[in-house]
Amino acid sequence: MHPAEELRGKKNNKLFHKRIVLGVTGSIAAVESIKLARELIRHGATVYPVMTPAATRIIHPDALEFATSYKPVIQLTGQTEHVSWCGLVQDPVDLLLISPCTANTISKIARGIDDTPVTTCATTAIGSKVPILLVPAMHLSMYDHRIVQKNIDICKDHGVLFIDPFISGNKAKLPQVDEIVETVIRTVGKRDLLNKRILIIGGATAEPIDDIRLLTNRSSGKTAVFLGVNAFERGADVELWYGYATEPVPSYIPYKRFETVADLLKLMKNNSVKHFDSIIVCAAIANYIPKKQRGKIPSGKEKLFIECAQAPTILETLRSRVPHATIIAFKTEEKKINVKRKTQQLLTKHHLNGAVGNTLAGFGAKDNEILILTKKGKSTWKKGKKEELASVILDMIK
Ligand SMILES: Cc1cc2nc3c(=O)[nH]c(=O)nc-3n(C[C@H](O)[C@H](O)[C@H](O)COP(=O)(O)O)c2cc1C
Structure with a gap:
């Protein structure tokens, strides 16, 4: 040979x-x-x-x-x-x-x-x-x-x-x-997403506690990047809004960075989301935002209490800006037994076209197990490499 x-x-x-x-x-x-x-x-x-x-x-x-x-x-x-x-x-x-x-x-x-x-x-x-x-x-x-x-x-x-x-x-x-x-x-390739304008919002948020410390999470950004790559390969016009994450973004995927929930809301201003047909939100977005202190909180304190306020819901703002776009969002739950119910609640509450549920096991890992939930109530569990699952998720917006 x-x-x-x-x-x-x-x-x-x-x-x-x-x-x-x-x-x-x-x-x-x-x-x-x-x-x-x-x-x-x-x-x-x-x-x-x-x-x-x-x-x-x-x-x-x-x-x-x-x-x-x-x-x-x-x-x-x-x-x-x-x-x-x-x-x-x-x-x-x-x-x-x-x-x-x-x-x-x-x-x-x-x-x-x-x-x-x-x-x-x-x-x-x-x-x-x-x-x-x-x-x-x-x-x-x-x-x-x-x-x-x-x-x-x-x-x-x-x-x-x-x-x-x-x-x-x-x-x-x-x-x-x-x-x-x-x-x-x-x-x-199959070009089945040709002429589709897709926005992927992924990665973690990172909220400042003081001028040097952050409250963030373990989202690696892998799912977001794989979704971007898969959409690109299938002919879509794809853009990534990418948070505080470690997975490198390939040179051919256009992207904008955000760190905080406020940054994300700013990115959504001025009709910037209006031209997308489909939006996938797989970002791990803060639910609580710490009250930021100026400078550096001194070290050596026996105890430190950080006051947090509830974060605004991105999906609510997003749906109001693009009432007709296809929106798919992710829900993470600690226990698999709760995933379906909670994912369904998210789908209904924000008038989503589909939702993806998973557990904490997917955070930072190469593989994941996801529940795909459609608006019509069809649900399927899929297990595999994040790269392969990205393709299954994008099938939802074909
Ligand atoms: C060492 C060397 C490097 C060259 N690099 C380039 C290059 O990067 N881009 C380019 O357009 N021409 C470059 N040229 C010039 C082309 O080789 C030249 O225009 C040639 O006629 C191209 O013929 P072709 O298009 O049939 O291959 C280079 C020439 C040499 C000798």
């Missing part, structure tokens, strides 16, 4: 049965294409490499052959690879991914010039409507060039998709490999 075959599906099967032509062009970021090809295979994809002559001067074709198990096409042959992969054939590939994509190749694609194996695949794919995803990488002076920008717009007008580079100093750099892979999944 070729070493690349041993990798297939090692991470998951999100790209299983997906065939991807990986076009590599003459940017120094071509060195990342080995890692990218292997990561796509770890998600189950089959990757056929194609290179421009300039790319072969930056990385050797043998490296891509090793990474993918396929000999890179560096010159079109009598096999007419561009047609059999990207043409009007019975079984074209699922995607032409060009990463990295030079200024030169972008401009040629925009103008229909096809003088390398990569640009010929692109011209063919545009003609036969095979999805194309370009990942530009270049010096900023090239990326900011008005003609290059105009050519990017021409490509977009023809349905070509782009992942924006991240600008660092004077470079328009290739995004992280995981952002490229996730965007591939979003492009060729």
Whole structure:
């Protein structure tokens, strides 16, 4: 077995049965294409490499052959690879991914010039409507060039998709490999949440006791991040409002931070929630807010009493702002026996479209057991990794 075959599906099967032509062009970021090809295979994809002559001067074709198990096409042959992969054939590939994509190749694609194996695949794919995803990488002076920008717009007008580079100093750099892979999944995946505008509110709140101490909880933010990633993969327009939590937010998920209940209420002002179709509130929000003392409460006291006031209910404000949006919220109970009754109460009280109940066991853990409750009264317990449960929760708003 070729070493690349041993990798297939090692991470998951999100790209299983997906065939991807990986076009590599003459940017120094071509060195990342080995890692990218292997990561796509770890998600189950089959990757056929194609290179421009300039790319072969930056990385050797043998490296891509090793990474993918396929000999890179560096010159079109009598096999007419561009047609059999990207043409009007019975079984074209699922995607032409060009990463990295030079200024030169972008401009040629925009103008229909096809003088390398990569640009010929692109011209063919545009003609036969095979999805194309370009990942530009270049010096900023090239990326900011008005003609290059105009050519990017021409490509977009023809349905070509782009992942924006991240600008660092004077470079328009290739995004992280995981952002490229996730965007591939979003492009060729089931797209059942396409055009849905989803807000995820997750993580813990942290209320100040004094200028340095906080009253918070053990919510890790994992569920919120997995919900964000899953919604992104399924084509949704997703935004995360993220509290005091440790799980890193991937670069491709737009997010706003909050710490306190007051911050959260501020985020909801000025119609900011109005444009969402669906809102999932999995945040562990404070029920009691301490009366904040200025400076630092001195150490050495034998006893310390902290006065707390009841916190305003976020769900009440949220429902009043978006009477027609789908809202799903989480309820945590200490004992499993109480979960169903309490979750049902939450659903009814705040006119939710669905609710998710769980116990304290889910806090900070990788796995969880959740009760899914619908407005119509249907309830199901599901157990699994938070990553898998995120997908089940998002099925509620399909
Ligand atoms: C070492 C090296 C690095 C380069 N890096 C880039 C780059 O990051 N982005 C880019 O647009 N061009 C870059 N170029 C210039 C391209 O290789 C050149 O425009 C070439 O004609 C691109 O051909 P292709 O688009 O067919 O691959 C680089 C050239 C060299 C020699």
